[in-house]
Amino acid sequence: MSELPHLPSIRTILAATDLSPASIPALHAAAILAKQLDAELHLVHALGGALDPRMDFLMSQFAQRLQKSAQSELERLAGEFPDGAVTAVRVEVKRGNPIDVILEDTRRIQADLLVIGTHGRTALKHLALGAVAEHLAQNAPVDVLLVRNEVAGSFKRLLVGVSRSDASKRAAYRALNLAASMDVERVDMVSAYTVPYELRELLGVESEQAKKFRTFQEEDTIEVASAFQSAGFPGEILYEKGEPVQVILKTVEQLQSELVFIGCHNRPRWTSMLLGDTARVLAHKLPTATWLVRDLPEKHPVRDALLEALALK
Missing domain, CATH: 3.40.50.620 (HUPs)
Incomplete structure (x- = not known):
């Protein structure tokens, strides 16, 4: 990473x-x-x-x-x-x-x-x-x-949705950095993993081979999971099988989370999908407060100069 x-x-x-x-x-x-x-x-x-x-x-x-x-x-x-x-x-x-x-x-x-x-x-x-x-x-x-x-x-009960992307890991670090000042009761982390559709029938979703996808997800998020453990806040580190949106919604209900942190990917300014699909859907569907954590701005000198010249900034 x-x-x-x-x-x-x-x-x-x-x-x-x-x-x-x-x-x-x-x-x-x-x-x-x-x-x-x-x-x-x-x-x-x-x-x-x-x-x-x-x-x-x-x-x-x-x-x-x-x-x-x-x-x-x-x-x-x-x-x-x-x-x-x-x-x-x-x-x-x-x-x-x-x-x-x-x-x-x-x-x-x-x-x-x-x-x-x-x-x-x-x-x-x-x-x-x-x-x-x-x-x-x-x-x-x-x-x-x-x-x-x-x-x-x-906000007393925080939840972070973590994937292998740097955007979601940034959200996790934001939550951990803020938790000490917010006097929280618990900080939980949930990471969703899926078996590729093409392999589900071939492997079987409960087979040992399919379970390796959880291992892959654990390996990809080990740094963030270690940070959660080191921070010492009460809470759980969960790996759940399923689509990210459904997994996070289910976890919010189970843990009664009050504030959910979601990482947002940077996109070029002329696109409309600035949040990324998962963050966009969760922003609509989550019943709780939602903290959308931005990536640091990417520098594109040629593109930015062109946008400025066209007065599109």
């Missing part, structure tokens, strides 16, 4: 909210993490413009009133954070497309973590993130914490 990159500390957290009731748990989670990690917390709310350009004059007339109202609401929420107020809180209300505003703020303040709530407004259960949350999860340049439900105090 190649050497994993150094993981920068979480020093600046940006929590984005649309001020709906469904977004409040994300603010509470961000406040708790900021206190535990001694991080600075920024809150941002975007005042979306009118959909019809002919209505812009109305937005202009009421912009100051709307901004003042939203500012007051954010400050009220900041004053009601659980476990006491976080001292370093910055509140901002801006007008513009929520996605653009949040991504711009993420880069401007050099945030290490973006925290957002999930509340899709669609009747389709598998589209559970909501359009803004899904876009941010795919395109944010930093780690993203997706929060679905109210956090009871703080």
Whole structure:
């Protein structure tokens, strides 16, 4: 396995909210993490413009009133954070497309973590993130914490999905680094392995030859498993047969995990599958809070110069 990159500390957290009731748990989670990690917390709310350009004059007339109202609401929420107020809180209300505003703020303040709530407004259960949350999860340049439900105090039961990829191993190290500051009860690791479809009938899924695939997975993740053992947190190291998504969902239910760490692969900026298939599906399906851990940015000088020239950055 190649050497994993150094993981920068979480020093600046940006929590984005649309001020709906469904977004409040994300603010509470961000406040708790900021206190535990001694991080600075920024809150941002975007005042979306009118959909019809002919209505812009109305937005202009009421912009100051709307901004003042939203500012007051954010400050009220900041004053009601659980476990006491976080001292370093910055509140901002801006007008513009929520996605653009949040991504711009993420880069401007050099945030290490973006925290957002999930509340899709669609009747389709598998589209559970909501359009803004899904876009941010795919395109944010930093780690993203997706929060679905109210956090009871703080996250106590962590789970990391680990594969042979460096992205998932980076997620494991992120979880272990944070666990000491988060006062957790347990940190579990689960790794899924499968017998290739072409070999299932030939070998039989319960044969000794098929069981070697578990051995292969153990060998590929031995460094991370050793790190879990050395860290000394209560928890289990599990190797389960099955597809990664189903294995992780089942493990979350069995262990009653509250926060799941998933590694995300880097992709070229012009592709839409920035999360990778497993991370993307889990971001939709997990009933818990989900921490999407980014790879360090890859450097592509020629591509980046071309994108800059085309004003696509």
